[in-house]
Amino acid sequence: xxxxxxxxxxxxxxxxxxxxxxxxxxxxDDDHKTHIGTSLKPxxxxxxxxxxxxxxxxxxxxxxxxxxxxxxxxxxxxxxxKEARSVAQKNEKWAKKSxxxxxxxFRN
Numbered sequence: 019x020x021x022x023x024x025x026x027x028x029x030x031x032x033x034x035x036x037x038x039x040x041x042x043x044x045x046x047d048d049d050h051k052t053h054i055g056t057s058l059k060p061x062x063x064x065x066x067x068x069x070x071x072x073x074x075x076x077x078x079x080x081x082x083x084x085x086x087x088x089x090x091x092x093x094x095x096x097x098x099x100k101e102a103r104s105v106a107q108k109n110e111k112w113a114k115k116s117x118x119x120x121x122x123x124f125r126n
Contacts, residue, residue, distance in 0.1 A: 043067055045074040 040053035054067060078084045081092045 050079055
């Protein structure tokens, strides 16, 4: 699967990817979890896990969790006219003698 950020030509830097296996770490419940690397030393893993669990109220899981942030910032609106009517795009009709697009790809 390709992330949209991978397609952004403005970004030349390489993205950091997890270097090892991850295990889930429930913070509040099974719906509110993060992941932690298995290559951490047990003491480090415990310390990071406890810090994340103790501070789980700092995570914003929904926009309602972001107290003090204006809804104008986190709300997406489409700029469309209410009076506009929807228009269906015409289907392309290919002549029987012409080559279909998928056939062009596989002929080479």
